[in-house]
Amino acid sequence: MQKIIIDQEFWDIFPEVEIAVMTAKGIDNHNDADVPDDLIRRANEVAKKWVPDDPISINPVVKAWRDAYRKFRTKKGARNAVENLLKRAKNDKGVGNINPIVDVYNSVSLEYAFPIAAEDLDKIIGDVHLTVAKGGETFTPIGEDEIEEALPGEVVYRDDKDVISRCWAWRDSARVADTDNTKNLxxxxxxxxxxxxNDHLAAAEALKTRFHDYLNIDINDITILNKDNRDFVFVK
Known part of the structure; x- marks a missing residue:
């Protein structure tokens, strides 16, 4: 058994955060027959409701994440992933189709304005921790070959090998990213x-429903992690 564990160092900074975690097994990431052709286009349009005002930083969803990122050390220019999605939608340069799995969870992320990470379970080594970096932990971002190092005081997700998400929910690691051949998430x-x-719970339920209806994938029961429930067991 393996776990995702939220360390005390994180709760010391963010005691009110809640994190929905879930797993999916036996995935076929080539089957998109039931994914609506306009799923991402519609999601990009819905996303605009979260960022009606200029500049984008004054909209409550974006402002909350910007304020959170001021509480820990980040790489210069790092923003939460959902801000990037919302900004693209606002500027009519919305995210496009990538693969069935990514398209489905991006549609939920856009429509509900929450960041969603999907990591390949079979590539995770040991337990996953949401924690504060000591500094020097290695990270290879998606789409790049150059190895980076986490900063001291940076909030990261890591497993027993290295960092799998930098600056909390900014960029994911190429090593554990979902691909066309991913089987478990x-x-x-x-x-x-x-x-x-309530929005958070609705987004989690939407993710579960869309994976079932569009991809014929059953997501395991949703677990909400908080300061009173700090870990979640997953089995490969």
Whole structure:
């Protein structure tokens, strides 16, 4: 058995955060027959409701994440992943189709304005920790070959090998990224706004429903991690 564990160092900074975690097994990432052709186009349009005002930083969802990122050390220019999605939608340069799995979870992320990570379970080594980096932990971002190092005080996800997500929910690691050949997935989706608790649960349910309806994949029961429930067991 392996776990995703939220360390005390994280709770010391963010005591009110809730994180939805879930897994999916036996995936066929080539089967997109039931994915609506306009899924991503519609999601990009829905996403605009979260960022109606200029500049984008004053919209509550974006402002909350910007404020959170000021509480720990980040790489210069790092923004939460959902801000990037919303910015693209706002500027009519919305995210396009990538592969069936990514398209489905991106559609949820856009429509509900929460970051969603999907990591290849079979590539995770040991337990996953959401923690504060000591500095020097290695990381290879998706789409790049150059190895980076986490900064001291940076919030990261890591497994027993290296960092799998830098600056909390900014960029994911190429090593554990889902691909066309991924068979098993670990999802996590963070909510930093207590008043959006219901939205967060609805987004998790939407993810589960869309994977079932569009991809014929059953996501395991949703678990909400918080300061009173700090770990989740997953089995490869």
């Amino acid at each position: 670990l999802f996590y989706m963070e909510n930093i706004q207590p008043d959006r608790k």
